Amino acid sequence: MNSKSPIKGRGAQKNVHNRFFELSHEIRDDFLEFCYKEQEEADKNKTQFIDVFPKTIVNKVKSPDVGMQYSMNPYQGCEHGCIYCFARNTHEYWGYSAGLDFERKILVKKDAPKLLEAMLKKKSWQAYPIVLSGNTDCYQPAEKRYEITRKCLEVFLRYKHPVAIITKNALILRDLDILTELAKDNLIAVNVSVTSLSEETRRVLEPRTASIQKRLKAIKILSDNGVPVNAMLAPLIPAINSHEVLPLAKAVSEAGALSIGHTIVRLNGAIGEIFTDWIHKTLPDKAEKVLNQIADCHGGTLNDSRYGNRMRGEGNIAKQINDLVTMARFKYFKGKKMPKLNTSLHAQYKSGQLELF
Template identity: 75%
Template sequence: MDFKSKIKGRGAQKNIHNRFFELSHEIRDDFLEFCEKEGEIADKNKTQYLNVFPKTIVNKVTSPDVGMAYSMNMYQGCEHGCIYCYARNSHEFWGYSAGLDFERKILVKKEAPKLLEAHLKKKSWKAQTIVMSGNTDCYQPAEQQFELTKQCLEVFLKYKHPVGIITKNALILRDIEILKALAEDHLIAVNISITSLSERTRRVLEPRTATIKRRLQVVKALSDQGIPVNVMLAPIIPSINSHEILPMAKAVADAGAFGISHTIVRLNGAIGEIFTDWIHKTMPDRAAKVLHQIESCHGGTLNESDYGKRMHGEGQIAQQINDMVRLARLKYFKNKAMPPLNTALHESYKDGQLKLF
């Protein structure tokens, strides 16, 4: 198999047309030839951080099958560059491409901690778990510079409010003391995403994420400190990582995870074109096979939008994947479950300190 990345360190290999724009931007071969002759760089492949100023930060999730009621995202776009990421489509709403722009134009919400605090202090707000990274990873590389996730965790701790985290970045260990304090009152649940035990596969699927070894260390470090961890084996992609379900489940169970969850890859919206271009460039020997097997899980198309079907698919291959996950749970997670989060404390801490009367 030949894993070759045309654009170093990126998942998507091109920018695709934004469906909301009438005009499109194209890099022509004659321009590339001109740059080469002149010794100029046609594409510097740099990441840009762009400030944006939303009025709110907490979003109600209306989709019934994503496992969360409220989410918040300090960053839009994600430098991790996971080729399959469903969040790519959301970048089009900001006026950018779901391809390379999603990885290289990161929108930063510097007012996120203040907006969160204002939300938690509302008299009308009744505590429900708010998940950070409902769309993009709250511990992506931008967090090293801006520390918005850390500041938001401090807000959750101050107001004794339950919070969930989804990440695939080891930077979460920077905040382990805050997470331990939240865990003392059952206010935190962490979901670590692990899609393969193969570094070779990880590098092409998720080019700027933490290594698999490091992620397993994160699961163990958090678990050892009493911080509950679930591992998301997501997405499962037929003929890429579908054969790793049992080994992955064993590895995360050995590291102390409470459980696993999974989805089968679905290439909705612009992601179908991005993924198809990527797999023909990085895995040409198996591209057709993988695409056909994904289609077989979604009624003959790369995308399935129907609630109840889209996450776990249908058909023989999907059934085999789902059965294997059930077997993994029985084998490695019997009588284990993530503990419920505490929603009872927040009302007494609406002003940031315990109300005595």
């Protein structure tokens, strides 16, 4: 690997400085060039799985514009490597970089099912939908190895508690048996992220995710089995996938999705530097156009933290994208609607079985 070679299978192409650290670590181009000439590996590019032991697993979501009040994440960091991922910034809280560390140092919470069960059994807990993957994908590649998400779903089923899932991995179909049981009592909603119909676009934006065809197939199989699916067209990135709104909406509707959601990309915190470095290396011909159009959607900056504005943007380009989504809903989702999750059963199952007396 020399200084100009992209890192295969990764979104970020470097680690960036952790804002909480005084010191920083840098891999210099002259070192990379030396390794290349000596035919040595400067970076083995391996994923590391690290056990962590949090005291709680369910988080109260304070942001007013994300559409959830409680979330839980069996894993921190995500091997999917989506270059735009807002969750990258949270890896700094664990002492790592939001860049390559986010994709290669995966924190594993093996105690998540036990922590979840303990919380659901609390007398003070009132049932409210908990979202799996409010931050990082619960069906990322690590799940095939650890099965933490499946064990958590078993807990939700045992206690008849509503749960929602956000994912872009077809691995969710492994747990179709549990999902269909949850659906019988209206206890499950699935959100499948579909960002492009182009595999070429998908590979550069989301290098280790399931193919688009596998995601569409997952939507169809889930829908055919009575599991309600919302498709997330997110994020929409000007000059990369924003022109695909209508064909994306048509494809997910035909696959069985009951609704769509969307966001316009925003590059907060360290993500602005990571994305800028990435696009100049992977899509150099359109790099400045994309960056300028993203900035146009957020008042002239890549970084937009304003509640109410940050997800939808502002200005002419943002308006065009948002109008396309409105048109897509009218054209492809008329008469369709995601059901409201059932919160009425859980109180009867606090002990793990139906209380008759």
